[in-house]
Amino acid sequence: MADEVAKAAWVKRVLGVEPGSGGGAAPRGFNTALAGWQAALDTVAGQIEALQAVLRGSPDSELQDIGEFGLNAMTGDHKVKIEAALMAMRGGAFTPSAAGAAVSLIGSFQAHLASDERIAACDANPFGIRLSLRETLTPALQGLKVMLQG
DSSP states (O other): OHHHHHHHHHIIIIIOOOOOTTOBOOOTTHHHHHHHHHHHHHHHHHHHHHHHHHHHTSSOHHHHHIIIIIGGGGGTTHHHHHHHHHHHHHTTOBOHHHHHHHHHHHHHHHHHHHHOHHHHHHHTOTTSOOOOHHHHHHHHHHHHHHHHHO
16 A cells, blocks of 8 residues: 555655656646746737727628627637637646546647638738737647657
8 A cells, every 4th residue: 555655655756747647737837838828828818809800890791790600719619629628628628538538629620720821811911900829829739748748
């Protein structure tokens, strides 16, 4: 019994993970990476809202529709999938498998941000609204990825 306690203490001290059944606590740095991710999401949400307001106020009905419905689709379903994976890990289901799945989702989102023409068009919009979807989300995603890969 004392040997198991010593092993668990070593895992917690060295690896920063609380051992337990069915997944453990998140590793050291997880909450910091999550805070960076949330700050990036908040920044981008504010930028998108500003552009939406301009588009909704346009006399062009197509731009009004884009402002109403189109901009939230910029992240595709990537953001939702990552948020679900992170929520599960915050709830105590932090396992190497869960972390690996999240890393894969993050990689897909990074590729989407780097290649999607709509992201580039929004970041370079002609309406005088500063958007920095790539510039803001990419480092936050990378921070999560690095932390999860340990």
